[in-house]
Amino acid sequence: MEINQKQSRMKTADSAGEQPSRQHSRRPLASAALAPGLRFLGWLLIAAAVILAFRAGLALIQDKTTPRILAMLIATGLGVAGVWLFYWTLDRLVALLPVARLRRRLLPLVFAGPALAMVFIYLVYPAALTIYLSFHDARSEHFVGLENYRFVFTEPAMRTAFANNIFWIIMVTSASVALGLIIAVLFDRVRYESVAKSLIFLPTAISFVGASVIWKFVYAYQPKGRPQIGLLNALVVQAGGEPVGWLIERGINNLALMVVMIWLQTGFCMVVLSAALKAIPDEIIDAARIDGASELQIFFSIVIPTLRGAIMTVATAVVIAVLKVFDIVYVMTNGQYSTEVIANRMYAEMFRYRDYGRASALAVILLLAVVPVIIANVRNIRRQRS
Amino acid sequence: MHRYTFQRLLSRSVVHSAAIVICFFWTLPTAGILISSFREARAIRTSGWWTALAHPFNLTQWSLKNYGDVIMADGLGNAFINSVMVTIPATVIPITIAAFAAYAFAWMRFPGRDLWFALLIGLMVVPLQMALIPLLRLYTTLDLNGTFLGIWLAHAGFGLPLATFLLYGYIAQLPRDLIESAAIDGASHFRTFTSLVLPLSLPAIASFGIFQFLWVWNDLLVSLVFLGTSPDVTVVTSRLAALVGSKGQDWHLLTAGAFVSMVIPLIVFFALQRYFVRGLLAGSVKG
Numbered sequence: 021m022e023i024n025q026k027q028s029r030m031k032t033a034d035s036a037g038e039q040p041s042r043q044h045s046r047r048p049l050a051s052a053a054l055a056p057g058l059r060f061l062g063w064l065l066i067a068a069a070v071i072l073a074f075r076a077g078l079a080l081i082q083d084k085t086t087p088r089i090l091a092m093l094i095a096t097g098l099g100v101a102g103v104w105l106f107y108w109t110l111d112r113l114v115a116l117l118p119v120a121r122l123r124r125r126l127l128p129l130v131f132a133g134p135a136l137a138m139v140f141i142y143l144v145y146p147a148a149l150t151i152y153l154s155f156h157d158a159r160s161e162h163f164v165g166l167e168n169y170r171f172v173f174t175e176p177a178m179r180t181a182f183a184n185n186i187f188w189i190i191m192v193t194s195a196s197v198a199l200g201l202i203i204a205v206l207f208d209r210v211r212y213e214s215v216a217k218s219l220i221f222l223p224t225a226i227s228f229v230g231a232s233v234i235w236k237f238v239y240a241y242q243p244k245g246r247p248q249i250g251l252l253n254a255l256v257v258q259a260g261g262e263p264v265g266w267l268i269e270r271g272i273n274n275l276a277l278m279v280v281m282i283w284l285q286t287g288f289c290m291v292v293l294s295a296a297l298k299a300i301p302d303e304i305i306d307a308a309r310i311d312g313a314s315e316l317q318i319f320f321s322i323v324i325p326t327l328r329g330a331i332m333t334v335a336t337a338v339v340i341a342v343l344k345v346f347d348i349v350y351v352m353t354n355g356q357y358s359t360e361v362i363a364n365r366m367y368a369e370m371f372r373y374r375d376y377g378r379a380s381a382l383a384v385i386l387l388l389a390v391v392p393v394i395i396a397n398v399r400n401i402r403r404q405r406s
Numbered sequence: 407m408h409r410y411t412f413q414r415l416l417s418r419s420v421v422h423s424a425a426i427v428i429c430f431f432w433t434l435p436t437a438g439i440l441i442s443s444f445r446e447a448r449a450i451r452t453s454g455w456w457t458a459l460a461h462p463f464n465l466t467q468w469s470l471k472n473y474g475d476v477i478m479a480d481g482l483g484n485a486f487i488n489s490v491m492v493t494i495p496a497t498v499i500p501i502t503i504a505a506f507a508a509y510a511f512a513w514m515r516f517p518g519r520d521l522w523f524a525l526l527i528g529l530m531v532v533p534l535q536m537a538l539i540p541l542l543r544l545y546t547t548l549d550l551n552g553t554f555l556g557i558w559l560a561h562a563g564f565g566l567p568l569a570t571f572l573l574y575g576y577i578a579q580l581p582r583d584l585i586e587s588a589a590i591d592g593a594s595h596f597r598t599f600t601s602l603v604l605p606l607s608l609p610a611i612a613s614f615g616i617f618q619f620l621w622v623w624n625d626l627l628v629s630l631v632f633l634g635t636s637p638d639v640t641v642v643t644s645r646l647a648a649l650v651g652s653k654g655q656d657w658h659l660l661t662a663g664a665f666v667s668m669v670i671p672l673i674v675f676f677a678l679q680r681y682f683v684r685g686l687l688a689g690s691v692k693g
Contacts, residue, residue, distance in 0.1 A: 078555050081491065084638045088487045099495020099558055103502045111596040127595055128516035135507030135566055136522060142563025143529045146540035153539060206425055218679070219429045222436075224686060225675035226668045227624030229643040233650060233664040234435045237442070237657060247453055249657070251438055254454050283432070291683055344533055347626045351647050366535055367627070376539050383535040394531045 060116045067109045074102055106134070147387070154380035158373075168381035181360040188278055188345060188361065193338045195282045197331060200289025204297055205323070207290075217294065221287035228284065228347030235280045236352055239266035270358050277359060280348050285341065289334040296330035297323070329404040336397035343389050362386055439661040444468045447658035472662035476649075480659060481637050482666050485645035489623060489670075491554055492633070492641055496561035496622045497615055503562060504569030504614075505577070505607065509599050511570075512578035513585055523574070530567040537564070538631050545632060552639055557632045561622050569614050572688050576610035577603055609681075616678055617685030620671055642667045 077098045081091045110130045117123050157164050172178050207216050223231060240250030244263055248254040253263040266276040300323065308318050324331075346363035353359040355368065362382055369379035442455040445467060449458070458467055477483035510516070511523045541560065542551070550556035580603065588598040604611075626643045633639050635648055646663050653659055675682055 078553070081554055082639075088484060092487050092491050095491035095554055096494045099554075100498045102495075103499045107502070107506055108596070111594075115594070125516075128510050128514045128519075130506075131510035131514060131595070131599075132507045132516075132522065135503050135570060136526060138503060138559070138563045139526055139529050139566050141544075142541065142560065143532050143537055143567070146537035146544075147532050149540035150536050203428060206421060206428070210421065210425055212425075216425055216429050220432050221683075222672075222675065223432075225620060225671040225682065227626070227643050227671070229624075229626050229647050230664045230668045233646065233660050234439050236650065236654075237439055237661065238435050240657070249450065249452075249454050251434065251454070251456075254456075283435070288686060292687060344535065347643075347647075350626070351650050354651075363535060363627075367630075370539060370542075370631075380539055383533070383538070386533050386535050387531075390533050391531050 056116060056118055060113070063109070063113055063116060067113070070105055070109065074098060107131075150380045150383050153376055154384045155377075156380075157377050158375040160376050164377065168377045169385075171378060172381050172385065177360060178365065180358050181355075181362050181365045184274055184358075184360060185343065185345075185362050187274060188281070188342050189339055191275070191278050192281045192285065192342050193335055195278075196285040196289050196338050197293075197335050199282065199286045200334065201293050201327070201331070203286065203290045204294035205319075208294065208297060217290065220290055223284045224287045228280075228345075229351050231280055231284055232348050232351035235276075235283070236267070239276055241265045241268075267353055267359075268357050273353065273357055273359050277348055277352055280352070281342065281345060285338050289338065292334045293327060293330055296327050300326050329400060332400045333397065333404070336393050336400065339393050340390055340397075343386060343393070439664050442657060443472055443661040443665050444470070445472075445658070447472070447656070450657045450661075472658045473666070476659045476663045477666065480645075480649060480653075480663070481640075482642065482645055482649075482663050484637060485640050485642045486666060488639055489642040492557055492561075492629065493619060493622045495554070495558045496565075497619045499558055500562040500565040500569045500618060501573075501611055501615055504566055504573050505604060505611070506599070507566075507570050508573040508577045509595075509603055511574055512580075513598075513603075514595065523570075526567055527571045527574075528567075530571065534564045534628065538627075542631060551632065552634050552636065554633075554639070557629060560628055560632050561618075561625070564628070565618050565621070568688075569618065572614045573607060573610050576607050580606055612678070612681045613685040613688060615685075616674060616681050617688065620674060620682075623670060 077094055080086050081095045081098070083091075086094075107130070111127075114123055114126045114130055117126065153160050154168055155163060155165060157167075173182075203217075203220055207213050207220075210216065237249075238251045239253075240248070241253055241263055242248050242250075248257050248263055250266075252266060257263055264272065267273050304322060304326075305318060308322055313321070344363050345361055346367065349355055349359055349361050349364045350367065355361070355364045362385065366379050366382040366386070369375045369382065438455050441458060442450050445455065445458055446469065449467060461467075477486075507526070511519060545551045545556055550559075584602065585598060588602055593602075624643060625641075626647060629641045629644050630647075633641060633644070635644055637645075640648075646660075646667050649656075649660060649663055
C-alpha cells in the first residue's frame with residue numbers, strides 16, 4: 021500500500037507538471053505550498069481506485085459463472101477489507117487537511133458518522149416511512165386514514181393471528197420459564213451438570229428453520245394402517261390410538277408449533293436462571309434450615325422470590341422473541357389451518373398480497389407491542405444492577 | 407453441600423432419573439433426524455428411524471447418499487457457500503462500524519455526543535419488520551435487491567444498535583490513563599483505536615461476534631426479503647425452507663439438509679460455548 025501511495029502521488033505530480041500553466045510549480049516554495057494539495061489529490065485517486073476495485077469485486081461475486089469457492093473468498097475479502105479500507109481512507113483524508121482545528125472537528129465524524137448514517141438509513145428513515153405507509157393504501161398512493169388498522173383488527177383471519185400471538189405469548193413464555201427454572205434447579209450440582217445443561221441449551225444455537233424440520237419429522241403423519249415414521253404418531257399408535265395430523269388438526273396444531281419454540285427457548289431460560297440460582301448465598305438457605313423451614317418452603321419463599329428479577333428478565337426476552345415469531349409458522353404450516361401469527365401475516369401481506377399499507381400497519385402494531393416489553397426489561401435489568 | 411438443591415427435597419435417585427429423562431427427550435428429536443439422514447430413502451418411508459437402532463451394526467443400512475443428493479442436486483451446497491458469503495461480512499462489518507462509533511462516543515469530544523449515542527442505542531427497540539418495506543423499495547431503486555452487498559449492509563444496519571451498545575459498555579471502561587498516554591506518545595486516534603483499544607476489547611467483540619454470526623447464519627426473514635430464493639444467491643435456511651415446501655415428504659433429503667444447515671452453528675456452539683452464552687444474554691434485549 022505504501023508503495024502504491026508513493027507511485028500515485030508521483031503520477032499526480034507528473035501530470036500536474038506537464039500542464040504549461042503549472043510550470044512555475046517546480047520552484048521549491050510553490051511546490052511546498054502545493055504538496056499537501058497534491059497529496060490530498062493522490063489520496064482521492066487511491067480512494068477512487070479502491071472504489072472501482074470494490075465494484076469490480078462485487079460484480080464478480082454476483083456473477084453466476086465465477087467458481088463458488090473463489091466467489092466465497094472474494095466476498096469475505098471484500099466485506100472485511102472493504103469496511104476497514106473505508107475507515108482508513110477517511111482517516112487519511114482528514115489527516116491531510118491543513119488546519120488542525122478542522123481535523124479535530126472532522127475526526128469524530130469519521131468515527132461515529134458512518135454508524136449514525138447506517139442506522140438512519142436502515143432504521144430511522146424506514147421506520148418513519150412505515151408509519152406513514154400504514155395510513156395509505158396497498159400501493160401507497162392514497163391516504164386512507166385508519167382503514168388499514170380497522171381492517172387488521174376486524175378481519176377474521178387477522179383476528180386469528182392476533183389471538184394466536186397472545187396464545188403463543190402466554191403458553192410459550194410460561195412453559196419456557198417454568199421448564200427452564202425446574203431444569204436449572206434439578207441439574208444444579210449433579211455431577212454431570214455441564215453436559216446435561218449443554219444438551220438442553222443446544223437448540224438455542226440452531227436455526228428456527230432447522231428446528232422446524234426436526235419437529236416436522238416428529239409430527240410426521242401417515243394414514244391409519246401404514247407404518248408411522250413420526251415419533252409422536254408411532255407412540256400414539258403403539259398405545260392403541262389413531263394417528264393424529266398434529267399440524268393440521270385445529271386446536272392441536274398451534275400447540276404443536278409452540279412446542280418447537282419452547283424447545284428452542286427453554287435452554288436460554290435455564291442458563292440465565294441457573295446463573296442466578298448459583299448466586300444465592302448459602303448462608304440464607306442455611307439460616308432458613310436452622311429456623312426449621314422445610315425444603316419446599318425454602319423453594320417457594322426464598323429461591324423463587326430471590327430469582328424474581330432473573331425470571332422477569334428471561335420472561336420479557338421470550339415475550340419479545342415470541343411476538344416476532346415467523347420462521348416456525350412459515351416453514352411448518354405457513355399460517356394454514358388457523359395457525360397464522362402477526363409476523364407471518366405481515367410477510368404474506370408484503371409478498372403474496374402486495375398490500376404495503378396493511379403490512380405496514382402490522383409492523384407498527386408489532387413495534388407498539390414490543391416497546392413496552394423492552395422498557396420493562398431495561399427497567400428490570402437496571403433495578404437488578406442497583 | 408449446604409446449598410439448596412432438589413437433591414434434598416427429592417431423593418437422589420428421583421433427581422437423577424428425572425434429569426436423565428429430560429435430557430433424553432430433549433435430544434430425541436435431533437437424534438431422529440441425525441439417524442434418518444444416514445438411512446436410505448425407502449427405509450425412512452417405510453419404517454420409523456428407531457427401528458434402525460435394533461441392529462446398528464448392520465452397516466449396509468447407513469450411507470452418505472442423502473447428503474450427496476441434497477448438497478449437489480438440491481443446491482444446498484451452493485446455498486451453504488452463499489451463507490458463508492453473507493455471514494462473514496455481515497458479522498465483521500457491523501462490529502467494525504460499531505467499534506469505531508463506540509470509541510468515538512467513549513473517548514472523543516464532539517457536540518451532541520450523548521444525544522446521538524442515546525438515539526443510536528434507543529433504536530434497539532425497533533423490530534426489523536418496521537424497516538422491511540421501505541428498504542425493499544429503496545433497494546429496488548438502487549438495484550441492490552438480491553445482492554450480497556445489499557444483505558451485508560442490511561444485517562449490519564439492523565445489528566448496529568446492539569453492537570454499539572455492547573462494545574461501548576466495554577470500550578468506555580478501559581482505563582483513561584491508557585488512552586491518554588497513547589495520545590501523549592503521539593498516537594493518532596486511529597492508531598490508538600486499532601493497536602490498543604481493539605485488541606483490548608476482544609472479549610466483547612467475541613461475544614457480540616458470535617451472537618451476530620449465528621443470528622445471520624440462522625436468519626430466514628431478512629434473507630427472504632432482500633436476497634430472495636434464486637439459487638445463485640439464496641442462503642441455506644431459505645433453501646431448506648423451500649425444500650420443505652417442494653419436497654415435504656422426502657425425509658431423506660430434509661433430514662440431511664437440516665443437518666447441513668446446523669453444522670456450523672453446532673461447531674460454534676461447542677467450540678465457543680462461553681462466549682456464546684454471554685453473547686446470547688447480551689442479545690436478549692434486542693427488539
